[in-house]
Amino acid sequence: MKKLVMIGNGMAGVRTIEEILKLVPEKFEITIFGEEPHPNYNRIKLSNILQGDTSFDEIIINPLDWYRENNIQLYTGESVVKIDAKAKRVISDQGREVEYDELIIATGSKSFILPIAGADKQGVTGFRDIHDCEMMIKSSKEYKKAVVIGGGLLGLEAARGLLNLGMKVDVVHLMPVLMERQLDHIAASMLKAELEAQGMNFLMEKETVEILGDERVTGLRFKDGFEVEADLIVMAIGIKSNTEVAKNSGIYVNRGIVVNDFMETSVPHIYAVGECAEHREIVYGLVAPLYEQGKVLANRISGFEAEPYKGSVTGTQLKVAGVDLFSAGEIFEDGTTKSIMAYNEYDGNYKRILTRDNRIVGIVLYGDTKDSTKLFRMLTKQEDISGMTSVSILQSECSASGTSSDDIASMPNDELVCGCNGVTKGAIVEAIKTQGLTTLDQVSHCTNAGRSCGRCKPLVSSILAHTLGDQFDVYAAQKTSICGCTTLSREELVEEIKAKGLTSVKEVMNVLGWNNEEGCTKCRPAINYYLGMIHMDEYKDDRDSRLVNEKMHANIQKDGTYSVVPRMYGGVTTPQDLIKIAKVAEKYNVPLVKLTGGQRIGLFGIKKEDLPNIWEELNMPSGYAYGKTLRTVKTCVGAQFCRYGTQDSMALGIELEKKFERLDTPNKVKMGVSACPRNCSEAGIKDIGFVGIDGGWEIYVGGNGGVDLRAGDLFCTVKSQEEVMEMTGAYLQYYRETANYLERTSKWLERLGLEHIQGVMANEETRKALNERMDKTLKKYIEPWDEAIHSEEIQEKYYTKHTIKVGE
Amino acid sequence: MLQTITRIPVANYSNLKARAGYSIKIDDKEIALFKTTNGIVYALENRSPHPKGGVLSEGLVSGDYVFCPVYDWKISLKDGLVQAPDTGYVKTFNIEIEKDIIFVVL
Numbered sequence: 001m002k003k004l005v006m007i008g009n010g011m012a013g014v015r016t017i018e019e020i021l022k023l024v025p026e027k028f029e030i031t032i033f034g035e036e037p038h039p040n041y042n043r044i045k046l047s048n049i050l051q052g053d054t055s056f057d058e059i060i061i062n063p064l065d066w067y068r069e070n071n072i073q074l075y076t077g078e079s080v081v082k083i084d085a086k087a088k089r090v091i092s093d094q095g096r097e098v099e100y101d102e103l104i105i106a107t108g109s110k111s112f113i114l115p116i117a118g119a120d121k122q123g124v125t126g127f128r129d130i131h132d133c134e135m136m137i138k139s140s141k142e143y144k145k146a147v148v149i150g151g152g153l154l155g156l157e158a159a160r161g162l163l164n165l166g167m168k169v170d171v172v173h174l175m176p177v178l179m180e181r182q183l184d185h186i187a188a189s190m191l192k193a194e195l196e197a198q199g200m201n202f203l204m205e206k207e208t209v210e211i212l213g214d215e216r217v218t219g220l221r222f223k224d225g226f227e228v229e230a231d232l233i234v235m236a237i238g239i240k241s242n243t244e245v246a247k248n249s250g251i252y253v254n255r256g257i258v259v260n261d262f263m264e265t266s267v268p269h270i271y272a273v274g275e276c277a278e279h280r281e282i283v284y285g286l287v288a289p290l291y292e293q294g295k296v297l298a299n300r301i302s303g304f305e306a307e308p309y310k311g312s313v314t315g316t317q318l319k320v321a322g323v324d325l326f327s328a329g330e331i332f333e334d335g336t337t338k339s340i341m342a343y344n345e346y347d348g349n350y351k352r353i354l355t356r357d358n359r360i361v362g363i364v365l366y367g368d369t370k371d372s373t374k375l376f377r378m379l380t381k382q383e384d385i386s387g388m389t390s391v392s393i394l395q396s397e398c399s400a401s402g403t404s405s406d407d408i409a410s411m412p413n414d415e416l417v418c419g420c421n422g423v424t425k426g427a428i429v430e431a432i433k434t435q436g437l438t439t440l441d442q443v444s445h446c447t448n449a450g451r452s453c454g455r456c457k458p459l460v461s462s463i464l465a466h467t468l469g470d471q472f473d474v475y476a477a478q479k480t481s482i483c484g485c486t487t488l489s490r491e492e493l494v495e496e497i498k499a500k501g502l503t504s505v506k507e508v509m510n511v512l513g514w515n516n517e518e519g520c521t522k523c524r525p526a527i528n529y530y531l532g533m534i535h536m537d538e539y540k541d542d543r544d545s546r547l548v549n550e551k552m553h554a555n556i557q558k559d560g561t562y563s564v565v566p567r568m569y570g571g572v573t574t575p576q577d578l579i580k581i582a583k584v585a586e587k588y589n590v591p592l593v594k595l596t597g598g599q600r601i602g603l604f605g606i607k608k609e610d611l612p613n614i615w616e617e618l619n620m621p622s623g624y625a626y627g628k629t630l631r632t633v634k635t636c637v638g639a640q641f642c643r644y645g646t647q648d649s650m651a652l653g654i655e656l657e658k659k660f661e662r663l664d665t666p667n668k669v670k671m672g673v674s675a676c677p678r679n680c681s682e683a684g685i686k687d688i689g690f691v692g693i694d695g696g697w698e699i700y701v702g703g704n705g706g707v708d709l710r711a712g713d714l715f716c717t718v719k720s721q722e723e724v725m726e727m728t729g730a731y732l733q734y735y736r737e738t739a740n741y742l743e744r745t746s747k748w749l750e751r752l753g754l755e756h757i758q759g760v761m762a763n764e765e766t767r768k769a770l771n772e773r774m775d776k777t778l779k780k781y782i783e784p785w786d787e788a789i790h791s792e793e794i795q796e797k798y799y800t801k802h803t804i805k806v807g808e
Numbered sequence: 809m810l811q812t813i814t815r816i817p818v819a820n821y822s823n824l825k826a827r828a829g830y831s832i833k834i835d836d837k838e839i840a841l842f843k844t845t846n847g848i849v850y851a852l853e854n855r856s857p858h859p860k861g862g863v864l865s866e867g868l869v870s871g872d873y874v875f876c877p878v879y880d881w882k883i884s885l886k887d888g889l890v891q892a893p894d895t896g897y898v899k900t901f902n903i904e905i906e907k908d909i910i911f912v913v914l
Binding site for chain 2: 021022025069070423427431446447448516517518519520521524544545547548551552556558559560608796797798800801802803804805
C-alpha cells in the first residue's frame with residue numbers, strides 16, 4: 001500500500017480523504033495530523049454554537065470511530081513543522097517522522113489578527129475554531145461588554161452570538177457599509193437598521209490603532225482618537241491561509257499555497273486543498289468550492305482521469321441574525337452595467353440584478369431569496385435575457401415553489417441542483433420516475449439532494465411538481481412519510497391497519513398502495529412491528545421482514561461472523577453455566593470471549609453455520625442482545641449480600657427479565673435495578689430504572705446511556721414488587737402502542753411529555769387494560785434458539801453454508 | 809485466449825424459499841443465491857461493494873433488489889448495480905435451471 005499523509009484535519013481535507021476512500025478504499029495507508037485536539041467538525045456551524053442552538057457533539061462530521069473504521073492513523077493536537085520533500089517525509093512538533101508517497105496540505109486558515117499594539121492581551125480572540133467559541137462563551141459569564149472588529153459575515157454572526165450570550169455589543173467596521181463584498185449600499189443599510197433594532201451598536205468607518213488595558217483588555221482606541229470600553233475583543237476581519245509549513249519547506253506560496261488545476265503544488269507529490277490553497281490567484285473560503293477542489297484532488301491522487309478544477313463562481317446564501325441574504329457575482333455598477341431593481345421598504349425586500357450585454361453578472365437579494373437558484377443559474381449559464389421583461393426576471397411566481405414549470409422544463413438535465421452533494425436535475429427526475437417518489441422527503445432519501453444546507457429544497461420541490469404534473473399534491477409532498485415507499489405517516493399507517501383490518505406485511509403494502517411492491521429496509525420491519533403490536537398474539541411474525549440481526553437471532557459482525565450472548569437473568573449465573581460456556585468457547589475456537597455491558601458473557605466471531613450447534617450445546621435461552629426488545633436487566637447485589645442494600649434487587653431484576661424477555665418493542669429497552677440510592681446498577685440511565693428505598697421502590701424513566709445521554713426522570717414511587725411489575729407492564733405497553741418504530745423511550749418521553757404519561761398511568765383502569773394487552777402479547781413468544789435447533793427448515797434456510805468443490 | 813466455461817450445480821430450485829438468500833462456497837468463491845417472490849433466481853458475489861465489505865446473503869430481499877445487511881445499500885439483483893445515492897457494483901453470475909437443478913455459470 002502507498003502512504004498518504006495529510007497535514008490538517010478540517011472540512012476540505014477530510015472531505016478529500018472521504019472521496020479517495022470511495023474511489024480506492026484499499027490503495028492508501030492514511031495518516032492525518034490535526035493541530036486541534038478534535039476530530040473533523042463543521043466549522044460553518046460555530047456561530048450556531050455561539051448562539052446556543054447546538055452543541056459541539058452535534059457538529060462533529062467525522063467522529064473518531066470513522067477514523068478507526070477506515071484505518072486512518074490520526075494524530076490530534078500535533079502539527080507538522082517540516083516537510084522534507086527529498087526524503088518524502090514530514091516531521092511533527094513532537095518529533096514524529098512519517099514517510100509519504102503522496103502528501104496533502106490542508107492546513108486551512110486562521111483569523112487575521114490586526115498587527116497593532118495590545119493585540120496580544122487577554123480577552124482578544126479571533127473567531128475561527130471551537131476554542132475561540134468556548135473562550136467567548138466563558139467571557140460572557142464574567143464580562144459585560146464586547147467589541148467585534150469587522151462588519152463582514154463572520155463579524156456579524158459573532159456579534160449576534162454575543163448578544164444571545166447577554167453581552168452588550170459594538171461592531172467596529174472600517175468601511176462605510178456592512179458586508180461590502182456581498183452587499184450594495186441599499187441592502188447594507190437595510191441590514192444595519194435591522195441589526196440595530198436587535199440591539200447591535202455600530203461604529204462605522206473606524207480604524208482601530210491600539211488595544212488598551214494592562215494584562216486584560218479594557219478598551220480600544222481609533223485613529224481619530226475616539227476610545228470605547230471593551231472586556232472582550234473579537235477580531236473578524238478576515239482569514240489568512242496557513243502557509244508556514246509549506247513556505248518553510250520550499251513550496252511556492254503567494255497569498256496561499258499556489259496550486260494548478262489539479263491541486264498540485266510546485267513540488268511533485270505534494271498537493272494543497274481548501275482555504276490554504278490559492279488557485280488562479282483566488283483563495284476560496286466557502287465550502288462548496290472547497291468540496292469541488294477535494295473531488296478533483298481525490299481523482300488525481302487515486303489515479304483517475306479527472307476534469308481539471310477551473311475555479312468556482314460562488315453564490316453566497318446567508319442568514320444573518322434571522323435575515324435571508326443572497327449575493328453572487330459583481331456588486332457595483334461600473335458604467336458598462338445596467339441594473340434591474342425592486343425595492344419594497346415596507347415588506348423589507350430588496351432585489352438588484354446587475355446586467356452587462358444582456359446577461360446577468362451580479363445578484364443581491366435581501367429578505368426574499370426564493371429566486372436565488374433561478375437567478376444564479378441564469379448568471380452561471382450566461383443566459384441571454386433580452387427576450388425577458390424585467391418584471392418576469394424579478395418577480396417570483398405565486399406558486400408554492402417559487403420556480404415556474406417553464407424554468408424547470410428548460411433546465412438541462414446535467415445542471416447541478418444540489419451543489420453540496422453534487423446532484424443533477426437529471427438524477428432527481430430519474431429517481432422520481434423510476435422509484436415512484438411523491439414527496440420531498442423521499443427525494444432527499446433517494447438522492448441526497450437537500451440533505452446538507454437545504455438551500456435547494458424549493459428547487460427540488462419544483463422539479464418534483466413538474467415531473468409529477470397533475471399527480472403532485474402540495475400538502476402530501478411536505479409531510480414526513482415512514483419511508484420512500486409510501487406517503488403515509490406512522491399515525492396514518494397504524495390507523496389504516498386497524499380500520500381495514502390488515503393482517504400481513506404483504507397485505508399492508510398491497511392495499512395501501514406501496515410504490516415498491518415489497519418495501520424496503522425502513523418500512524418492512526416497521527410494518528411487521530406495528531402488526532404485531534396491534535394484533536398481539538394473533539399475528540404471525542414475518543421473519544424475512546426483519547433485518548439481519550433479528551432474523552438470524554445473532555449479531556452480525558463486520559466480517560460476516562456472528563456473536564452469541566446467552567441469557568443470564570439479572571446478571572446472575574452458576575458454575576454449571578460458566579462451564580458450558582467455557583467448553584463451547586474452547587471447542588469452537590471462539591476468537592473472543594467478553595463480558596458485555598449488560599452483565600453477561602458474549603462469544604464473538606462465530607461462523608453462521610456453527611450457530612445452531614453452539615446454541616444446542618449451550619442449552620441456554622437467547623439473551624436477545626441483537627433485538628429491538630428487552631435487552632438485559634442489570635442488577636446490583638442488593639440486600640441478599642450487600643450491607644447497604646435495602647431491597648432485593650437481584651430478585652426483582654430476574655422477575656422483570658423473565659416476564660418481559662422476547663417482547664417486541666419499537667427499539668431496544670434496557671433496565672436496571674439497584675437496592676439503594678448508591679445505584680450501582682446505574683438505573684438512572686436506563687429506559688426504566690428501579691431504585692430501592694426504605695419501604696419501596698423509586699421508578700425512573702427515559703434514561704439513556706448511549707447516543708442520547710439523558711438522566712432518567714423520577715416517574716413514581718411504589719411500595720411493593722407487585723406494584724413495580726404492574727406499573728412497568730403498563731408503561732412498556734403504552735410505549736409500544738404510541739412510539740414510532742425505532743424511537744427510544746428517551747425521545748418518546750420527551751415527545752409526549754413526562755406529565756402526560758404520568759397522567760395516563762395514574763388511571764388504574766387504563767393500567768389494567770394496558771397490562772391485559774401486554775399479557776396477551778407475551779403469550780405468543782417462544783424461545784428462538786430452541787426453535788432453530790429443532791427445525792430443519794429454519795436451519796436450511798438461515799444457517800447453512802453450502803460448500804462445493806469443483807472437480808470432485 | 810481460450811475461455812473455460814464451468815457450470816456448477818448448486819441447489820434444487822424447489823428447495824429454495826422466496827425472499828431468502830443462500831450462501832454457497834465454490835472453491836474459494838463465495839456466491840449468494842437469491843430467489844425472489846416472482847420465482848426468479850439470481851446469483852451474485854457474496855460481498856457488499858461497500859468499502860468495508862460484508863456479506864449479502866443475509867440481506868432483506870425486496871422485489872429484484874437486496875439490501876446489504878450491514879450498511880443498508882440497495883443493490884439490484886439483475887445487474888449488481890448499487891442504487892443511488894450510493895454507487896458501486898457487485899459481480900453477477902448467470903444461472904441456468906434444468907430439471908429443478910440450478911447451475912451457476914462461472
